[in-house]
Amino acid sequence: MTAVIVEDEFAAVQNLERLLKSIDENIDILAVLQNVDESIEWFSTNAMPDVVFMDIHLADGDSFSIFKSVDIRCAIIFTTAYDQYALKAFEVNSIDYLLKPISKKSLEKALDKLENFSPNNNNSDVIAQIMKSIHQVNKTHKKSFLIPVKDKLIPVSADDIAFIYSQNKKAVITCFNKRDYTMDTSLDDFLKQLDPDLFFRANRQFIISHRAVADLSMWFDGKLAVNLSMPTPERIIVSxxxxxxxKKWYMRTDD
Structure with a gap:
């Protein structure tokens, strides 16, 4: 079996590759593509693989835009952190999906479906239905992250994150249990994946959770000092x- 992985998270790629090899050591991963443009170029110049594992959210846009430029006529298994109730379209079509963090059992089930897939299938109608389903959902942000810690991949829920700060061009995630995790990504990229109702980019150094805010203090020149319910590496100042x-974000009320 030949496969292509479209995924911009290094840890997610490692996890998927490990699981695939544990299921079938002869699987040939032809390419790992990290963005929309790279994917369009690859599929325009190479023969179709047997299956594509494709993350829905990529750094330069959603992966559905790939299908506007190339006709991918092979089985596609989406990998996503979207809520399963928003993805009913996947269940009634030949395309399957896997919720992150991906388990070996769910991957095996998806691969079993490949036996019934016809290489002549046209994915365009299915993609349109999936996009319609997803766009009807208000909350389309990540609910959990798969974080590499030594030789393991640790799932961390967004609800458990108190704040994220920038250190040496990496994102350091601090949870309410005071555990820290470091990811090789920028705060800008991280912010795109978070629900803006729950997280706010306070300044260049900090993204903070609404749940973590204890109170505010007036600061010099109309600025605000944000006090969290737990210690931070430095004072958080909002310009x-x-x-x-x-203030609008902090004073919001839940429905």
Whole structure:
């Protein structure tokens, strides 16, 4: 079996490759593609694999835009952190999906479905239905992250994150249990994956959880100092220009 992986998270790629090899050591992974443009170029110049594992959310856009430029006529298994109730379209079509973090059992089940897939299938109608289903959902942000820690991959729920800060061009995740995890990514990329109702980019160094905010203090020149319910590496200051937006976010009420 030949496969292509479209995924921009290094840890997720490692996990998927490990699981695939544990199921079938003869599987040939032809390419790992990290963004939309790279994927379009590869599928435009190479023969179709047997299966594509494709993350829905990529750094430069959603993966559905790939299908606007190339006709991928092979089995596609999406990997996603979207809520399963938003993805009913997958269940009634030949394309399957896997919720992150991916388990060996769910991967085996998806691969079993490949036996019934016809290489002549046209994915365009299925993709359109999936996009419609997803766009109807308000909450389409990640609910958990798979974080590499030594030789393991640790799932961390977004609900458990108190704040994220930048250190040496990496993102350090601090949870409410005071455990820290480091990811080789920028705060900008991390912010795109978080629910803006729950997280706010306070400044260049910090993304903070609404649940972690204890209170606010007036600071110099109209700025705000944000006090969290747990210690932080340095004081969190919101600029005067962003203070109004922050207050609106902080004072929001849940439905």
């Amino acid at each position: 005067r220009a962003r203070s109004t937006d922050f």
